[in-house]
Amino acid sequence: MNSLSQQFRYAIRQLAKSPGFAIVSVLTLALGIGANIAVFTVTNAVLLNPSGIPNSGNLVALRAKYGGLADLSNIAISAPDFGDAADGNNIFAAAAVMNGTTFNFSRDNLNPELLNGAQVSSQYFDVFEVRPALGRSFTAEEDQPGAGLVAVLSNEAWKKRFAGDAGIIGRSIILDQRSYRVIGVMGPEFRWPNQAELWIPITLPPARYHDQDHRYNEYLFGVARLKPGATIQQANVYLNMKAEQNIASEGSGSYGRVSGWGMFSVPLTEFIGGNLRKPLTMLLAAVGMVLLIACANIAGLQIARSSARQRDLAVRISLGASRWTLIRQALIESIVLTIAGLALGFVVALALAPLLLRGLPPNLAEYLHLSFTGPVLFFIVIVAAVCSLLCGVVPAWHRTQSGWFGALHESGRSGTSGRGSQRARSFLVIAQVALSLLLLAGAGLLFSSLKAVETVETGFQAYGVASASFSLPKSVYEKDETQAAFLTSLEDRLRAIPGVQSAALVDSLPFSNNGGMASFAIQGRPKGPNDPGPHGSIRVISPGYFATLRIPFQQGRDFTDGDRKTTEQVAIVDEVLARQYFPGQNPVGQHIGFGDKGPWFTIVGIVSHARANSLEADTNEGFYYFPIAQSPTRSASLLVRSSRPAENLTAELASAVRAGDSSIPIYDVKTMEERVNESLVGRKFVVILLGAFAALALLLAALGIYGIISFSVRLRTRELGVRMALGAQRGKVLQLVLLQGLWLAAIGIVCGIVAAAFLGRLFSSLLFKVSILHVVPWLSAAAMLIATVLLASYLPARRAASIEPMKALRTE
Numbered sequence: 001m002n003s004l005s006q007q008f009r010y011a012i013r014q015l016a017k018s019p020g021f022a023i024v025s026v027l028t029l030a031l032g033i034g035a036n037i038a039v040f041t042v043t044n045a046v047l048l049n050p051s052g053i054p055n056s057g058n059l060v061a062l063r064a065k066y067g068g069l070a071d072l073s074n075i076a077i078s079a080p081d082f083g084d085a086a087d088g089n090n091i092f093a094a095a096a097v098m099n100g101t102t103f104n105f106s107r108d109n110l111n112p113e114l115l116n117g118a119q120v121s122s123q124y125f126d127v128f129e130v131r132p133a134l135g136r137s138f139t140a141e142e143d144q145p146g147a148g149l150v151a152v153l154s155n156e157a158w159k160k161r162f163a164g165d166a167g168i169i170g171r172s173i174i175l176d177q178r179s180y181r182v183i184g185v186m187g188p189e190f191r192w193p194n195q196a197e198l199w200i201p202i203t204l205p206p207a208r209y210h211d212q213d214h215r216y217n218e219y220l221f222g223v224a225r226l227k228p229g230a231t232i233q234q235a236n237v238y239l240n241m242k243a244e245q246n247i248a249s250e251g252s253g254s255y256g257r258v259s260g261w262g263m264f265s266v267p268l269t270e271f272i273g274g275n276l277r278k279p280l281t282m283l284l285a286a287v288g289m290v291l292l293i294a295c296a297n298i299a300g301l302q303i304a305r306s307s308a309r310q311r312d313l314a315v316r317i318s319l320g321a322s323r324w325t326l327i328r329q330a331l332i333e334s335i336v337l338t339i340a341g342l343a344l345g346f347v348v349a350l351a352l353a354p355l356l357l358r359g360l361p362p363n364l365a366e367y368l369h370l371s372f373t374g375p376v377l378f379f380i381v382i383v384a385a386v387c388s389l390l391c392g393v394v395p396a397w398h399r400t401q402s403g404w405f406g407a408l409h410e411s412g413r414s415g416t417s418g419r420g421s422q423r424a425r426s427f428l429v430i431a432q433v434a435l436s437l438l439l440l441a442g443a444g445l446l447f448s449s450l451k452a453v454e455t456v457e458t459g460f461q462a463y464g465v466a467s468a469s470f471s472l473p474k475s476v477y478e479k480d481e482t483q484a485a486f487l488t489s490l491e492d493r494l495r496a497i498p499g500v501q502s503a504a505l506v507d508s509l510p511f512s513n514n515g516g517m518a519s520f521a522i523q524g525r526p527k528g529p530n531d532p533g534p535h536g537s538i539r540v541i542s543p544g545y546f547a548t549l550r551i552p553f554q555q556g557r558d559f560t561d562g563d564r565k566t567t568e569q570v571a572i573v574d575e576v577l578a579r580q581y582f583p584g585q586n587p588v589g590q591h592i593g594f595g596d597k598g599p600w601f602t603i604v605g606i607v608s609h610a611r612a613n614s615l616e617a618d619t620n621e622g623f624y625y626f627p628i629a630q631s632p633t634r635s636a637s638l639l640v641r642s643s644r645p646a647e648n649l650t651a652e653l654a655s656a657v658r659a660g661d662s663s664i665p666i667y668d669v670k671t672m673e674e675r676v677n678e679s680l681v682g683r684k685f686v687v688i689l690l691g692a693f694a695a696l697a698l699l700l701a702a703l704g705i706y707g708i709i710s711f712s713v714r715l716r717t718r719e720l721g722v723r724m725a726l727g728a729q730r731g732k733v734l735q736l737v738l739l740q741g742l743w744l745a746a747i748g749i750v751c752g753i754v755a756a757a758f759l760g761r762l763f764s765s766l767l768f769k770v771s772i773l774h775v776v777p778w779l780s781a782a783a784m785l786i787a788t789v790l791l792a793s794y795l796p797a798r799r800a801a802s803i804e805p806m807k808a809l810r811t812e
Helices: 002-017 019-048 079-086 155-162 206-210 232-249 255-259 268-308 310-318 323-358 375-399 407-413 419-454 480-495 545-549 575-581 650-658 672-678 681-715 717-725 730-764 775-801 805-810
Strands: 059-066 092-105 113-120 150-153 172-175 178-185 198-201 221-226 261-267 465-471 500-506 516-519 535-541 553-556 570-574 591-593 600-607 623-627 635-642 667-671
Touching: 002 019, 002 323, 019 268, 019 323, 019 375, 019 681, 059 079, 059 232, 059 268, 079 092, 079 206, 079 221, 079 232, 079 261, 092 172, 092 465, 113 155, 150 155, 221 232, 232 255, 232 261, 255 261, 261 268, 268 323, 268 375, 268 419, 268 681, 323 375, 419 681, 419 730, 419 775, 465 650, 465 672, 480 500, 480 635, 480 650, 500 545, 545 635, 570 575, 575 600, 575 623, 635 650, 667 672, 681 730, 681 775, 717 730, 730 775
Parallel strands: 113 198, 150 178, 535 623, 570 600
Antiparallel strands: 059 221, 059 261, 092 113, 092 221, 150 198, 172 178, 465 635, 465 667, 500 535, 500 635, 516 535, 553 600, 570 623, 591 600
């Protein structure tokens, strides 16, 4: 221990003698380590340990799929699907279903508020292995139709809405004008789904869980906990077996068989990560490259320092220092640098992680909680160990190579560094250039992809349109007639707002990530033996919807106020659905329905296709629309196009809704431009971050190249002096040093391109209408690297060209 302590003190003294090297090394490591900790902390919060789910291990999401239908490979499950899964007692310790919903909550009926909630089955909290902090959870008897109305509050809602009153247990609250008794309050550690402020029983009839008539009515989120020792592969084998049994019971040529229906499970953390899994994984890899560049930078400088100290090291070897002593000393120096860099890097991470969180989609970032404990601490330890090894192993190996004994003679004669030292430094520079090329070209490709996405047409005009959502309480608006009456009168009030040019209602707003898909039948057209039947995205709209969003009509008419429940049932299809299922025909006048026996809806018009959820991932499914007066809904959204700024209409939209029912609040108030822009948040987040990491990598590579070439020039002072004494021109010396840097850059660029050829397939899945071979980003990245190398090499080259030959020859 005394020897180790002495070596640490010696390492600190040696670093103190080179303050420039020590400061640059610590700052370099701080940036690399800080960026890695920040990105991993966000990745941990999103993908590995989502906030609000304490015991996430062994939790799986239960999903359904239609292999024969596009874009239905991972969807919600039906009640019978869940019944089959829950029967797997040898696989699942507990299982539950959830249906997200909203409630209108008001204490005085004057200031209604919206509460996000969830309807859940009785084992829901058992699946997550959580218990209420106050009170209790639901019993199986309370999860039955006709049972008393009870609710469990989230900890946040309890504090925010009820000031943390412990006496809330047993009291009643009014939700959707019905009285619910509060029986429990969850602890702050549980918040799933993240936006839920309360939970109520789902109260599905027990027979529904095995009713084959509801097999393909998928609207529930299923979650289960695997038994100890059970694997997700075993769970999927069981679910696939149950799916095959159900398909077989339907007979040959069944819908399930033809459509490729099935069930499966995925880890809950993987399901939650969703579309962010690939981008965050890529960012983690990118920031890892930055750390590798930083470590290569420091290792190169360490080798250069060793070359400058070769006479001192040779003396130590000649006096009896063992190889292990030299290796340990090099590693200790790197450990000292890593500890200092880690301390400063943690400060960088604390500042950077919240900024990264703001770049995530708002509906996700709002509920995430960053933690620097647990897995993050383990990651920090791993990063510190890797940095210590990467920064110290190569210099340590270099110190123990043969030839150091000759340094006593070499230093006296020539002052040049050995070929091994030069090769090691050159290899590290090449590695930095190659990694920097990958990051720069990757950022360029993603930027080009973002620009390609932004040029995609939505199919509607978002500018000047305000939107909001509302929900009608079931206790008051249970019947279609009362729903239709409220919605019709609301349309009139919206149109009467000053400055409003048109207004409409819809069951699901574009770019809200909601809305359903359904199969339908075409009258007079039988399905083939292997045909799952036509299907498409379904929307329920009011007259004026197409005019408000300015979706062009191609043929036929729009819905009118005369399309009522008692009139002819009508529908409108878009051009994509018309091409898919009415090729070479005129759909107008034909009939569609949801069964071979009807009721049938007459197609009265064809409109242009409008994108539903994303500019880059349109479903490519056709749409069919029904009038909201004929198919009313309790949850709807409103749209108004106005000559006034859309963001200034919130109060008047709320007043228009509350004029029909003072207990109904509006929520999710946004302009349509905001909704479209939010669909690009994830892609912009990745582009900005990868661009920042690429810039950091370029800076670190420039510092590394500058430092290594500077050391090289200093070590070659006598050689360059001899060259100039023998007649070499200063321009030739300048050219010699610059060419050294360019040659390393060229090799690094080639190596980077070769590495990209192996990684291209993984990266291409993140691109949109841009090939991995797109030339401009690669040429731009190569040009930036060459310019950076020339700039980093110029100052040492100019210093070399200014060497006085006689002065250089006199130096030892």
